[in-house]
Amino acid sequence: xxxxxxxxxxxxxxxxxxxxxxxxxxxxxxxxxxxxxxxxxxxxxxxxxxxxxxxxxxxxxxxxxxxxxxxxxxxxxxxxxxxxxxxxxxxxxxxxxxxxxxxxxxxxxxxxxxxxxxxxxxxxxxxxxxxxxxxxxxxxxxxxxxxxxxxxxxxxxxxxxxxxxxxxxxxxxxxxxxxxxxxxxxxxxxxxxxxxxxxxxxxxxxxxxxxxxxxxxxxxxxxxxxxxxxxxxxxxxxxxxxxxxxxxxxxxxxxxxxxxxxxxxxxxxxxxxxxxxxxxxxxxxxxxxxxxxxxxxxxxxxxxxxxxxxxxxxxxxxxxx
Amino acid sequence: xxxxxxxxxxxxxxxxxxxxxxxxxxxxxxxxxxxxxxxxxxxxxxxxxxxxxxxxxxxxxxxxxxxxxxxxxxxxxxxxxxxxxxxxxxxxxxxxxxxxxxxxxxxxxxxxxxxxxxxxxxxxxxxxxxxxxxxxxxxxxxxxxxxxxxxxxxxxxxxxxxxxxxxxxxxxxxxxxxxxxxxxxxxxxxxxxxxxxxxxxxxxxxxxxxxxxxxxxxxxxxxxxxxxxxxxxxxxxxxxxxxxxxxxxxxxxxxxxxxxxxxxxxxxxxxxxxxxxxxxx
Numbered sequence: 001x002x003x004x005x006x007x008x009x010x011x012x013x014x015x016x017x018x019x020x021x022x023x024x025x026x027x028x029x030x031x032x033x034x035x036x037x038x039x040x041x042x043x044x045x046x047x048x049x050x051x052x053x054x055x056x057x058x059x060x061x062x063x064x065x066x067x068x069x070x071x072x073x074x075x076x077x078x079x080x081x082x083x084x085x086x087x088x089x090x091x092x093x094x095x096x097x098x099x100x101x102x103x104x105x106x107x108x109x110x111x112x113x114x115x116x117x118x119x120x121x122x123x124x125x126x127x128x129x130x131x132x133x134x135x136x137x138x139x140x141x142x143x144x145x146x147x148x149x150x151x152x153x154x155x156x157x158x159x160x161x162x163x164x165x166x167x168x169x170x171x172x173x174x175x176x177x178x179x180x181x182x183x184x185x186x187x188x189x190x191x192x193x194x195x196x197x198x199x200x201x202x203x204x205x206x207x208x209x210x211x212x213x214x215x216x217x218x219x220x221x222x223x224x225x226x227x228x229x230x231x232x233x234x235x236x237x238x239x240x241x242x243x244x245x246x247x248x249x250x251x252x253x254x255x256x257x258x259x260x261x262x263x264x265x266x267x268x269x270x271x272x273x274x275x276x277x278x279x280x281x282x283x284x285x286x287x288x289x290x291x292x293x294x295x296x297x298x299x300x301x302x303x304x305x306x307x308x309x310x311x312x313x314x315x316x317x318x319x320x321x
Numbered sequence: 322x323x324x325x326x327x328x329x330x331x332x333x334x335x336x337x338x339x340x341x342x343x344x345x346x347x348x349x350x351x352x353x354x355x356x357x358x359x360x361x362x363x364x365x366x367x368x369x370x371x372x373x374x375x376x377x378x379x380x381x382x383x384x385x386x387x388x389x390x391x392x393x394x395x396x397x398x399x400x401x402x403x404x405x406x407x408x409x410x411x412x413x414x415x416x417x418x419x420x421x422x423x424x425x426x427x428x429x430x431x432x433x434x435x436x437x438x439x440x441x442x443x444x445x446x447x448x449x450x451x452x453x454x455x456x457x458x459x460x461x462x463x464x465x466x467x468x469x470x471x472x473x474x475x476x477x478x479x480x481x482x483x484x485x486x487x488x489x490x491x492x493x494x495x496x497x498x499x500x501x502x503x504x505x506x507x508x509x510x511x512x513x514x515x516x517x518x519x520x521x522x523x524x525x526x527x528x529x530x531x532x533x534x535x536x537x538x539x540x541x542x543x544x545x546x547x548x549x550x551x552x553x554x555x556x557x558x559x560x561x562x563x564x565x566x567x568x569x570x571x572x573x574x575x576x577x578x579x580x581x582x583x584x585x586x587x588x589x590x591x592x593x594x595x596x597x598x599x600x601x602x
Contacts (some may be wrong), residue, residue: 036492041502042422046430049476050417056468057437060448067448125340128333135334142586143341146348149585151531153549154574158347160355169350169367186466199344199498248439256441259533266557278443278534283448285538293447301444308439 404469416479482517
């Protein structure tokens with residue numbers, strides 16, 4: 001049951017970690033990596049990925065940026081449309097678009113609440129699994145991970161039924177609480193995301209906890225520290241990289257929110273075609289106004305990058321203190 | 322903390338049990354609902370079995386519109402299976418090259434790949450659609466399959482696996498024996514990387530199976546839909562004009578979720594190795 005894989009955290013390269021047990025590691029130095037020069041072999045091995053990455057990542061990004069600088073002009077209402085250079089015109093429209101601004105505000109509010117709640121729960125569950133106080137550890141791991149196997153569309157469909165007053169097994173709640181109303185539906189969506197990803201994040205954090213050397217706990221225990229003290233002052237700081245990683249991926253996921261609200265659109269009028277930034281992109285492309293949709297996409301990608309990097313910077317600055 | 326030992330022992334268990342209920346109740350409800358007739362769905366206890374109608378429901382599901390649902394399942398298997406297999410081979414080759422060879426621009430390539438990990442796939446879907454429409458490929462299976470062959474995260478994982486599990490001496494020995502570089506990769510390196518590559522395959526498989534935005538944008542032809550998009554289409558119709566589709570949506574959701582959950586849980590060992598490596602960044 002425990003990990004018997006070839007890849008174990010202790011053998012993988014671990015940059016910037018010399019304080020803990022570094023002496024032990026230095027004595028058995030990893031073999032020097034990547035010494036061989038063989039241009040022909042490299043070309044053959046890399047070529048398939050590089051070509052596909054170019055075609056399906058870099059070219060589309062370049063194309064989206066390119067498209068975002070053009071606009072469609074018509075002569076009169078029924079004139080022939082022609083595409084002309086528009087400079088930053090589309091970007092001005094992006095920032096003037098109130099629905100888009102509201103959608104960004106909405107997912108930020110969602111993220112500020114949902115991400116800490118989800119990661120807090122994931123951390124709590126991982127610590128409990130690691131505490132040695134629990135029976136049925138394997139069952140809990142499997143049960144909590146199971147929702148991750150459910151595709152977003154299906155998760156949203158299931159919860160759509162569970163929220164409905166007539167079909168829900170919890171109808172005594174759903175008859176009283178309007179989960180699909182304008183004021184609550186954002187948190188109903190947050191619940192779907194939390195349900196899907198808490199177990200996944202728990203496993204990432206739990207795997208990181210397993211990699212912490214046990215000697216650290218023994219030393220603390222000798223100093224008289226209890227379970228809670230050990231959890232807060234040793235375990236949590238040690239799994240910080242895992243928390244940062246799950247944090248970054250959660251932020252990306254939040255800004256990209258699309259599937260679940262798209263499913264909910266057919267269940268409630270409270271979720272509009274501009275409910276999240278990606279829904280704005282989609283609705284704009286359906287109009288179709290590809291130039292504006294491309295500008296929305298570019299702004300959204302830049303915002304995602306900026307937010308992820310900011311979070312990484314803050315998290316790393318905190319850890320060096 | 323001066324609480325009694327019972328509380329200290331029982332509280333963690335209680336918390337875990339309550340949340341296990343939260344995690345499992347929706348899936349339990351789905352299985353129960355899938356076994357009920359349309360009349361029983363609203364009139365009987367939603368969390369327990371009524372007349373066991375699963376066989377009829379499955380029959381209806383697979384017979385509906387000439388077996389369209391089976392077609393969707395097969396499409397998903399094709400997109401996710403072939404896409405993930407191809408992506409794994411391609412990512413393994415690239416990751417191995419990045420880990421074991423010295424060449425100009427190596428770090429640049431690796432950093433661009435890492436940037437690709439952070440880039441939201443939804444950003445790519447729209448421009449990809451425009452490009453593929455111009456190539457006349459938008460409403461074809463290639464539009465979903467080809468982009469699925471690229472997995473930057475897979476390259477990242479493969480590089481870590483190659484660096485940590487393939488000893489240079491073994492590669493040297495194979496080369497001394499006169500094997501070409503490709504043969505060395507497929508015969509010596511790839512088998513050593515295999516446990517890690519299963520992880521790469523799983524991550525990509527799930528990613529493709531769950532992908533919704535790309536097929537939604539690309540596909541108009543219902544017979545090309547993956548099962549997620551198909552169920553979405555049925556669900557939208559069920560809530561708006563065809564409530565008789567509701568049972569089909571529920572049964573279809575159960576049918577598409579159960580094999581995934583079983584596959585997931587039985588392969589959990591491999592997830593953990595991927596999660597550990599990912600968490601090291």
